[in-house]
Amino acid sequence: MKVNSLALDATLATPIAPVLSLIEWLSGDESLALDDVGFVGEVAQRLERAGLPIHRLTLHLTTLHPELMGRTIAWAPGEPVEVHDRERSGWMLFSGSPITRAIRTRQVIVAGEHGRDGEQWQNIDVFSGRHLRQLIVAPLCNADGPVSVLGLGTRESKGFASTDMTYLKRLIPALRTACELRVLRQTELSLLDTYIGPMTAQRILAGRIRQGEVETIDAALMLCDLRGFTELSNELKPQKVFEVLNSYFDTVIPAIGKNGGEVLKFMGDAVLAFFPSQDADLCCRAALASSIEILQQIKIHQFGGVKLNAGIALHYGEVSYGNIGAGSRLDFTMIGPDVNLLSRIQTACTTLQTPLLMSTSFNEYAHADGVSVGAHLLKGFSEPVELIKLA
Numbered sequence: 001m002k003v004n005s006l007a008l009d010a011t012l013a014t015p016i017a018p019v020l021s022l023i024e025w026l027s028g029d030e031s032l033a034l035d036d037v038g039f040v041g042e043v044a045q046r047l048e049r050a051g052l053p054i055h056r057l058t059l060h061l062t063t064l065h066p067e068l069m070g071r072t073i074a075w076a077p078g079e080p081v082e083v084h085d086r087e088r089s090g091w092m093l094f095s096g097s098p099i100t101r102a103i104r105t106r107q108v109i110v111a112g113e114h115g116r117d118g119e120q121w122q123n124i125d126v127f128s129g130r131h132l133r134q135l136i137v138a139p140l141c142n143a144d145g146p147v148s149v150l151g152l153g154t155r156e157s158k159g160f161a162s163t164d165m166t167y168l169k170r171l172i173p174a175l176r177t178a179c180e181l182r183v184l185r186q187t188e189l190s191l192l193d194t195y196i197g198p199m200t201a202q203r204i205l206a207g208r209i210r211q212g213e214v215e216t217i218d219a220a221l222m223l224c225d226l227r228g229f230t231e232l233s234n235e236l237k238p239q240k241v242f243e244v245l246n247s248y249f250d251t252v253i254p255a256i257g258k259n260g261g262e263v264l265k266f267m268g269d270a271v272l273a274f275f276p277s278q279d280a281d282l283c284c285r286a287a288l289a290s291s292i293e294i295l296q297q298i299k300i301h302q303f304g305g306v307k308l309n310a311g312i313a314l315h316y317g318e319v320s321y322g323n324i325g326a327g328s329r330l331d332f333t334m335i336g337p338d339v340n341l342l343s344r345i346q347t348a349c350t351t352l353q354t355p356l357l358m359s360t361s362f363n364e365y366a367h368a369d370g371v372s373v374g375a376h377l378l379k380g381f382s383e384p385v386e387l388i389k390l391a
Contacts, residue, residue, distance in 0.1 A: 134159035214322030311349025
């Protein structure tokens with residue numbers, strides 16, 4: 001069957017009741033409240049009830065994400081809905097397919113079983129082995145931003161009827177709007193999580209965005225800083241510095257995240273993280289586990305071909321967490337004497353040539369059984385502070 005752009009005849013008679021019902025549902029609160037799996041499942045079942053011979057429905061949502069190009073949600077009758085997060089390299093799976101052509105041309109495409117001019121779609125994971133005879137690919141074009149795609153496949157030998165296509169023509173604007181809201185919401189969340197962390201993102205989305213809105217929290221605090229990086233960065237080309245730092249952060253950040261911590265700031269080559277919990281023992285143990293893993297990985301790996309050393313400071317205390325800045329330029333941060341102490345403990349890692357130092361309070365909560373390295377005068381503190389290293 002020849003593949004060509006879809007031209008829909010608006011004069012064709014289409015049952016109006018199922019069209020209006022689905023359009024009304026797409027614009028209502030019920031559809032917005034569903035997750036991607038529930039949303040796609042409901043759309044497919046409503047199209048089935050309207051009489052469309054659908055044997056595969058896919059929704060390809062493109063988004064802004066540092067690691068993912070988008071997400072494919074796929075439905076088939078009697079099967080669980082599938083979700084495939086597409087990494088940027090994995091998006092090549094769609095290269096040369098009607099999906100990429102629909103995105104590029106912003107036109108609805110009807111693809112036959114054997115493709116056009118070598119254009120393939122049967123080999124794509126969500127269509128492979130399903131014996132589909134025809135695929136309708138409809139771009140969901142927003143005013144700007146990435147284009148998402150709806151795919152409808154059928155096993156019917158004659159493909160979709162002209163009335164089915166007219167139904168879809170009337171449906172696409174409402175589906176596009178519903179998907180745009182879904183993509184925007186996901187983009188908002190992913191960008192906030194990426195740049196400021198999930199806990200801080202939740203506070204911003206909850207409306208805590210005014211200057212001076214601050215709350216007090218108890219948390220285990222970690223400051224991980226590279227040693228000798230100033231000298232190293234003066235010797236390396238800027239591109240190499242970024243390569244080394246990104247390789248280093250690829251080791252540090254996952255160790256923090258998997259133990260329930262959140263990175264608050266990147267300060268050059270330093271990482272400030274916190275582990276919030278109502279259980280001081282629990283969060284301190286999590287911070288210590290992250291620190292040990294980071295130091296172990298730094299010891300055995302090279303980063304961009306460069307051997308690195310780091311010092312980690314750990315402390316448990318009370319911090320003021322909230323907005324600071326001026327006017328419309330604000331930043332979420334932590335301040336307070338315990339943050340200052342954490343910074344001074346980290347400095348002591350360098351002067352004492354010790355990769356990890358803890359405050360006495362942290363050592364007690366973490367049950368680390370550390371060894372005292374004595375009491376030291378730290379800048380800004382009038383009394384000597386006892387520091388603990390791992391045994």
